[in-house]
Amino acid sequence: MKQSTLLAGVLLATSALSPAFAQEANVTIVLGEEPDLVEPCMATRSNIGRIVLGNISETLTELDVRGDEGLKPRLAESWEMVDDTTWRFHLREGVTFSDGTAFDAADVKHSFERAGSDQITCEISRYYEGIDITPSVVDDLTIDFKTDPAQPILPLLLSLLTIVPSETPIEFTREPVGTGPYVLSDWEPGQSITLERREDYWGEQPAVTKATYAFRTDPSVRAAMVATGEADIAPSISAIDATTDMDMAYPNSETTYLRVDSAMAPLNDIRVRKALNLAIDREAFIGTILAEGTQVATAINVPTTLGWNPDTKAWDYDVDAAKALLEEAKADGVPVDSEILLVGRTGNFPGATETYEAIQSMLSEAGFNVRLQMVEVAEHEQYYSKPYVQDQPVLVGAQHDNSRGDPVFSMYFKYHSDGRQSGIDDSRADELIEKATAATGDEREALWSDLFGYLHDEVVADVLLFHMVGHARVGEAVDFTPTIATNSQLQLAEIGVK
Incomplete structure (x- = not known):
């Protein structure tokens, strides 16, 4: 986008209260991550879904x-x-x-x-x-x-399931065609993406006629852009910056965790996985790097999810116990001194870099040899989804969103032996997943509950960290309230213009 065009869009967005612009409801939304793709079938990835899902592409x-x-x-x-x-x-x-x-x-x-x-x-x-x-x-x-x-x-x-025309080739596209109320009109990599309203949309016309997405990795910058009128909505800012009457806290459905690839030593030893969990002081993050209201996680899904197991208890913070487990494993020949790569996704959530730096420090104090590497979303995927990088043991820092209330949206690809992002190979977990997926009613709930407890207590499948709280800043020219789904989907039709 040319600078003059972008400036015009910003002026329109910040002048939305003026009668002169009554017919042009343009908004600017500032996000922490730029999408590497605008492919509809990738819309479940949050940095893509916030732009594509419900705007360009629709579902059944x-x-x-x-x-x-x-x-x-x-x-x-x-x-x-x-x-x-x-x-x-x-x-x-x-x-x-x-x-x-x-x-x-x-x-x-x-x-x-x-x-x-x-x-x-x-x-x-x-x-x-x-x-x-x-x-x-x-x-x-x-x-x-x-x-x-x-x-x-x-x-x-x-x-x-995002719907595309039957003529769409089986390859990623940069020019998505959908049934939604908006079309992609401009994409300047590194600068902005612009969506414009379709006048021939089948449904009710949204109030927003044009949306410009800007990208800034620093949450304080995003908050400042809304405060100064340079942007209308920043759906994700840090708790530290959420101090004005423009700011809204909302419980989102994200769970932050470290995915452990238990196929490689020393992570294939359960004592090492227990030590990882014991070495992290989760409570120290809440109200400091992360917002008040953040919850310590005991499952990959939030507590409102079907089958969530209240009997599963969070790990205690006990560095001495972690050290003892590592010494015991080392005495049995487990290579606990091997370097472990901790991969974090830059901009995944406000305070992501600081969170992973603190985790690296805590793990090092317990005796782990951990190297931190922060990467952008496209590079993160090679560590997060199979086939995994296999040259050294890896902990993948990530967030998982399940706003739909049933573990079926999480469990197979996260924990089944054949799952695309699974770090375990466990026949009992496979059996529980397969049975629960096909079950109904009380049986379904009980099976999911058993699985939650089994993964946490007996397999120690990963290092569960936090159920997150989101903060958004909304400018005075628009009417928007974030929801549990805002971190993964932001429908422009839900934005009113004052």
Whole structure:
């Protein structure tokens, strides 16, 4: 984007109260991470989803995070089970993509198959790992999904499937075509991304006509941009900066943790994994680097998730116990002195670098040989998803978002032996995941609860850290309230212009 164009957009955004700009509702949103892609099938990655999901690309169903409607129609108007393993979806008529082509069942089928293709590595597909799902077109506006095993919550699972035209090639795109209310009109790498409202959108027109996304890694800079009127919304600022009446705290659904690759020594020894957990003073972060209200985590999902196990207790902070475990393992020949690489994602959350620096210090004090490496999101992926970098033992610092309330959105790809981001190979965990995924009602809840306890207490699968609290700064020219989903999705239609 040329500087003059960007300046004009900023002036419009900061003059939204003026009658002269009443017909042009332009906003500027400042984010901590620039997306490396604007590919719809990658929209479950937070830095991409905040721009793409619900704005450029839409899904069949949508979870109501602002009210109590539960699962709502979006591109599908209704759905029902036709037998124990088949769901039928009835699609919305009269919907068009931004390229003018009509939306139909063939697009849904192609979108699902494209997301799962081994020719590209789509983030969305990880949520369907371990389930055999076969879409089949019934007619232009009807599609069936047959599953093995049975999937009682398939309509909820499909709330993540972004729909693209059937002509979309099986390769990543820089020019996404969707059915959403906005189109990507400009992308200047390193500077900004601009979305403009579609006048031919099938649904209700949002108030925002144009959105410019700016990218600043420093949360204090993001907060200052809103304070000075250079931006309208900073959905993620630090707790330290959240001191004005423009700032809002909100419980998000992110869990911060260290993923342990237990296939490599010394991390393949449970005593070493226990020592990692004992060496970190989690409480010391709360109210200092991280916000008051942050909770110490005992599971990869937040406490409101189905099956969350209240009997699972957080690890004590005990450096002496950690040292003793390392000495015991060393006496048995475990190479506890090996260098362990701690990889953190720059800008993943406010205070990320400071958090991982403190963790490195705590682990070093307990006797670990840890080297910290902070990386951008694209490089982070090579450590976070298989095939892993295997030249040395690695701890991957990451956040996991599950705002949909069921562990099925987490457990297979995080903990199953074949999961794309799993650091363990455990037959009991595999069995619990497979049974819970197909179960319903009380049985489903009990199985997930058993799994949470087993992973934490008996496998010691990872180093769980925190359930996070988010802070957003919202300028006076707009009306916006963050939700549990704001860290992963920010629909422009939810923004009002005063």
